[in-house]
Amino acid sequence: MTSPASSSSLTVLGHDGSPLSAEARELLERASLVAGGRRHLAAVPVPPGARTIVMGELRAALDAIDEELDREDGDHHVVVVASGDPGFFGIVRALRERGRRPRVLPALSSVQRAFARAGLSWDDALVVSAHGRELRRAVNACRAHPKVAVLTAPGAGPAELARALFPQTPRTFVVCEDLGGPRERVVRVRPAEATTRPWRDPNVVLVLDQRRIAAAAAYGERGWIAGARPGPARWALPPADFAYGAPSRGAAGTGAEIRAFALAKLGPRVGDMVWDVGAGRGEIAIECARFGAAVVAVERDEAACEGIRANVRAHRVKVAVSRGTAPAVLEHLPEPDAVFVGGGGPDVARACAARALRSVVVVVADADRVQGAIDALKGESLATQAVSLSAAPFGAAPAAPVYVVWGERAGTATGPEGRRGRAVPQRPPASAAVTVAELPEMDVDEVDGMDGESASGSVR
Ligand SMILES: C[S@@+](CC[C@H](N)C(=O)[O-])C[C@H]1O[C@@H](n2cnc3c(N)ncnc32)[C@H](O)[C@@H]1O
Structure with a gap:
């Protein structure tokens, strides 16, 4: 009434x-x-x-x-x-x-029906909406989470989703069109096929990482909460938890206390894309993935990349590893919400600041490099601050300080997700109807420590 x-x-x-x-x-x-x-x-x-x-x-x-x-x-x-x-x-x-x-x-609900049509449980699924909202967040959720239902809209449907994920993020799509209606159709496809097929509205897309779903079952994982998993019980993990790879990247970001501060300024969460540039052993990348963000670890050294992959597998998270030298290698990566810069000069910091939608954190070991980092972030209109931090076990000799410079884009650090925030610059690779041959040269691979690929065919 x-x-x-x-x-x-x-x-x-x-x-x-x-x-x-x-x-x-x-x-x-x-x-x-x-x-x-x-x-x-x-x-x-x-x-x-x-x-x-x-x-x-x-x-x-x-x-x-x-x-x-x-x-x-x-x-x-x-x-x-x-x-x-x-x-x-x-x-x-x-x-x-x-x-x-x-x-x-x-x-x-269409989501309930979609999972029923696919014969899947869905208490462990993340449900995201691209209906009147940014597609980008839905895409990032699909990158990070193994079982996602996407509510779509015209212009933000299966083809657009597939183009954003393909080819770096292998997934199975179950596209459910007009559920309960006269033109109902449920089709299981790989993203490559989804990019080119015509799709009918309305539709819901289930985006499945079959290997991780199977692995979760093999580990006997049973959730108690529907949707995204709760955040990690512990973070700012000790350096010993990142056992593989090259020696640490100096003072920059590897100590747990410094990393805790950097993570607080990055604020990684479900729906975000985070870059860890000059990723070393992948400590920041892995911690951000544990918070539910989609992550790209950028590292120029192949041996270090191998170490990152091994650490990623040990933590059973999802991180894409991009081998190459910043800033050039950054050009074709998806728009980041937050960027950690653990390596590279002011040109790298500036390139990251130009792309970051929310925040950039730069860690340097040398006081002489702080002003360059501040200028780089300020030059891209980020509200910038810097601190020197030093942490040592109680009773031990004081450690040499490291310098953390961070910048935040106005109005984005605490705002709600989805509709607000800085508009994402239109970049051709994300939305254009690209074919494999046209895709920019990238050396990005997704790591999760499991092998195998999904099949293509009709669900019913
Ligand atoms: C604003 S949401 C509404 C969701 C609705 N309240 C529900 O529970 O299904 C609109 C989106 O729901 C999905 N949807 C609604 N009806 C659908 C149907 N019959 N078949 C497939 N998807 C549908 C589409 O993704 C559509 O763009």
């Missing part, structure tokens, strides 16, 4: 193609206004006397609903028909934000 003074009512009816319940039919019969997408309005019986509103532009539709409910010439009954469970990435939020308290009759 909308207000104590009126008996007008607002109902949100979830629709998934199943026959309507008696309760839903009754509510529709007495509706004075029925609102919904074109396909939903076509799928339900609208009584002859009722007005209809096609929900294209959301604000206009919500205004019309408000107007109907606020009328004082008797009782008015509004039924909004929406897809799946309207309380899940749906219209219920917008109505509540307008002070409405709708009665909700949910149907099965």
